[in-house]
Amino acid sequence: MKLSSVMSHKSDRLKKTSKYPQSLMIWGCMSGKGTGEMAVVKSSINAQVYIDILDIKVKVRHLRYAQ
Numbered sequence: 372m373k374l375s376s377v378m379s380h381k382s383d384r385l386k387k388t389s390k391y392p393q394s395l396m397i398w399g400c401m402s403g404k405g406t407g408e409m410a411v412v413k414s415s416i417n418a419q420v421y422i423d424i425l426d427i428k429v430k431v432r433h434l435r436y437a438q
Contacts, residue, residue, distance in 0.1 A: 398424055
């Protein structure tokens with residue numbers, strides 16, 4: 372049996388996949404006072420996206436600064 376016929380036979384069983392599948396990130400926070408809101412991020416994260424998540428999901432009234 373030739374190699375080409377073996378390879379064509381096995382290719383019927385292969386599952387096609389994406390080289391770079393879509394990714395998903397779940398962001399969350401927690402502290403001694405409990406948990407914060409969860410954010411689902413479908414895009415890549417850069418500084419501005421992270422700042423936007425913090426602005427939307429972290430409540431300033433829950434923050435307590437050490438003195």
